[in-house]
Amino acid sequence: MPRISILIAESTCLIRKGLSSVIQKLGNVEILQSVSNKVELCDVVNRLKPDILIANPDMLDSNCEDLKKPFITANKMSLILISEDKSIEAKYNAEAFVHYKDDQSKILELIEEIVNQKAEKNRTNKSNDTLSSREQNILKHIALGLTNKEIADQLFISIHTVVTHRKNITQKLGIKSVSGLTVYAILNNLISMDEVK
Amino acid sequence: MHIKENMKMADVIQMNYMLIPVIHRFGIELGFGDKTVAQVCKDSVVDLNFFLQLVNAYHDQDYFPKEELQTIPVREIVAYLKMTHASYLNNTVTEIEQKIISLEQEGSEDKKYIALIRNFFEGYKTELTDHIMREEDVVFPYVLAVDEILKTEQFTGKNKEVFESFSIEKYEEEHDDIEEKLMDLRTIMIKYVAPPANTNLYHSIIQDLFRLEEDLNYHSRIEDKVLIPKIILMEKSIKNLF
Numbered sequence: 001m002p003r004i005s006i007l008i009a010e011s012t013c014l015i016r017k018g019l020s021s022v023i024q025k026l027g028n029v030e031i032l033q034s035v036s037n038k039v040e041l042c043d044v045v046n047r048l049k050p051d052i053l054i055a056n057p058d059m060l061d062s063n064c065e066d067l068k069k070p071f072i073t074a075n076k077m078s079l080i081l082i083s084e085d086k087s088i089e090a091k092y093n094a095e096a097f098v099h100y101k102d103d104q105s106k107i108l109e110l111i112e113e114i115v116n117q118k119a120e121k122n123r124t125n126k127s128n129d130t131l132s133s134r135e136q137n138i139l140k141h142i143a144l145g146l147t148n149k150e151i152a153d154q155l156f157i158s159i160h161t162v163v164t165h166r167k168n169i170t171q172k173l174g175i176k177s178v179s180g181l182t183v184y185a186i187l188n189n190l191i192s193m194d195e196v197k
Numbered sequence: 198m199h200i201k202e203n204m205k206m207a208d209v210i211q212m213n214y215m216l217i218p219v220i221h222r223f224g225i226e227l228g229f230g231d232k233t234v235a236q237v238c239k240d241s242v243v244d245l246n247f248f249l250q251l252v253n254a255y256h257d258q259d260y261f262p263k264e265e266l267q268t269i270p271v272r273e274i275v276a277y278l279k280m281t282h283a284s285y286l287n288n289t290v291t292e293i294e295q296k297i298i299s300l301e302q303e304g305s306e307d308k309k310y311i312a313l314i315r316n317f318f319e320g321y322k323t324e325l326t327d328h329i330m331r332e333e334d335v336v337f338p339y340v341l342a343v344d345e346i347l348k349t350e351q352f353t354g355k356n357k358e359v360f361e362s363f364s365i366e367k368y369e370e371e372h373d374d375i376e377e378k379l380m381d382l383r384t385i386m387i388k389y390v391a392p393p394a395n396t397n398l399y400h401s402i403i404q405d406l407f408r409l410e411e412d413l414n415y416h417s418r419i420e421d422k423v424l425i426p427k428i429i430l431m432e433k434s435i436k437n438l439f
Contacts, residue, residue, distance in 0.1 A: 174388065179320050180381030183313050187389050193309070 003028050004115045007050035009035040009059040010082060015100075019054065019082070022104055026112055028119065035059070045077070051118045052111075054080040054098070057088055078114050129172045136190055138165045142178060143185035144195060199260070200252050202235040202245060209234060213256050215411060222280045223248065247273045254422055255415045271344040271431075274424055275337050281416055282329045289412070290322055293405045300398050310390055314382070321378045328375050339363040340424065343431050350438060360435075365428040372420065379410045 006029055010016040016034045023029060032048045035041050038059055045053065079094040089097050096110050131139065141151045148166070152159045170176050175184055185191045200209050206229045210216055217227070225241045238245045247269050253260045297318055301311040342359040346352060352360070383406045392399045 174384045175381045177378045177381050179317055180378065180385060183317050183385055184389060186313060187310065187385070193313075 003030045004052065004118050005030050005032050005048070005050045006052045006054060006111075007032050007035065007045065007048065009041050009053065009055040011036050011056065011059060015056075015082065019098070019107075022107055023111060025104075025108060026115060029111075029115055050077060052078045052080060052114060054082060054111075056082045057092060078118065080111065080114065131169060131172060135165055135169050135172075138162065139169055139181060139185055140190045142166065142169075143182040143191050145178075200234065200249060200256060202238075202249060203233050206232055206234050206237045209252065215408075215415065216252055216255060218284065218412065219252060219255055219415075222277065222284060244270070244273055247277075250423060251277065251419060254419055258418070260422075269423065269427065271340060271427065274419070274427075275340055278416075278419065278424070279333065279337070282333065285409075285413075286326060286329065289405070289409050290325065293402060293409065294318060294322065296398060296402050296405070300393060300395060300402070303393070303395055311393060314386065314390070317378075317382055317385075321382065324378060325375055335363060336368050339365075339368075340428055343428055343435065346435055347431050347438075352439075365425055365432060369421075369425055372417070375417075376410050376413055379406060379413070382406060383410075 006023060008016055008020055008023075008031065010019065013036070016036065020031050020034060023031060032050050033044060035044050041055075041059060078096075080096045080098060081088060081092055081094045082098045082100075084100045086099065095114055098107055098110065102110075137155070138151060141154065146154070148159050148162045152162045155162075169181070173181070173184060175181055182191075182196060186193055186196070198212070200212075206220075206225075210220070210227070223241065223243050225237055225243065229237050232240070234249070235245055237243075238248050246265065250265050250269055294315075297311065297315045301308060301315055339359055339362075342356040343365075345356050346360060383403055386399070386403050386406075
């Protein structure tokens with residue numbers, strides 16, 4: 001399962017580091033980076049594309065609503081806000097709020113819920129990890145040592161399609177090299193050992 | 198936490214056991230009692246500064262000794278990397294290969310699968326050997342030539358030829374990761390093969406693969422973070438010199 005990436009934007013070092021060490025306790029998350037100033041934020045988000053942004057409203061531009069709409073949705077991020085003051089819940093529109101006085105289990109619970117939602121969404125997007133029959137067929141050709149071009153010609157599809165299939169196969173199986181894919185193909189009886197050159 | 202000269206060598210090893218083969222390559226043996234890093238290096242005639250840069254680069258992914266780079270002698274780095282190469286080929290890789298072979302010889306209904314794994318690993322070994330040979334035959338001689346030119350401040354026929362035939366930029370580009378196949382192998386062994394009767398041996402092969410991969414990662418970090426940046430600086434100085 002791919003890990004959910006989190007970006008923390010908070011100017012106070014103590015909170016930033018503290019929050020990040022609390023979040024580390026969740027198994028399937030990865031803290032990309034911590035951002036400590038406003039200017040960097042947009043740039044870092046665009047570059048790293050985190051699944052979840054945890055930010056202190058001070059870090060956002062004065063009009064958070066502005067940021068929420070185009071920026072957050074365009075990046076398909078979930079927004080969690082950190083604050084000392086409970087009144088921000090009325091002011092801003094975020095999926096969750098972390099307050100300074102929350103204890104560890106509360107924070108974890110809240111973030112875990114959003115992480116799980118995200119993970120669920122990612123999973124349904126990518127259907128499942130078993131290969132489709134088309135992919136099995138392509139894999140067979142790869143294992144036989146054919147190049148992308150040769151596969152495209154034989155199956156009457158474009159090279160681009162072959163490349164896309166290859167990418168998906170590698171992602172599903174977790175195997176990158178041709179020789180690794182060949183071993184997989186033999187183990188799963190897609191080809192026999194004698195067919196391999 | 199960075200490793201410093203006044204730390205006890207024993208504490209350094211307790212902190213990161215992956216450093217055991219590293220200090221071994223320096224000719225330092227275990228059993229150093231309460232001696233500090235500095236004392237142990239002195240006793241074993243190891244350049245303290247180089248040792249510290251190296252173990253820190255091993256130990257901490259983000260460690261990047263900018264200023265100290267200048268002071269590490271190129272010859273020392275190359276000698277160390279060569280030692281590492283030799284220990285991969287002569288020890289680590291051979292040991293894993295032996296384990297796979299003895300698993301295969303135990304002969305069971307899984308024999309066919311083990312043969313696949315052995316073939317795969319042999320393919321990897323060839324790739325790793327080629328990679329290492331390329332470094333020893335082309336990259337290191339180039340690096341040493343750069344060092345010589347800068348030290349003597351003059352070109353000779355020989356080092357000029359070597360200098361002009363290569364550049365560290367080329368090496369940076371072609372320095373692909375040799376860990377890919379290794380990762381594939383352990384994925385296959387973990388995800389797709391039912392373990393043979395001798396599970397102990399099978400498990401120990403997987404653990405060896407993890408360790409080799411980790412060690413190779415450390416090794417490439419020395420090349421990418423210590424050697425390459427240093428040579429880039431030296432290439433610049435040579436261009437300014439002539």
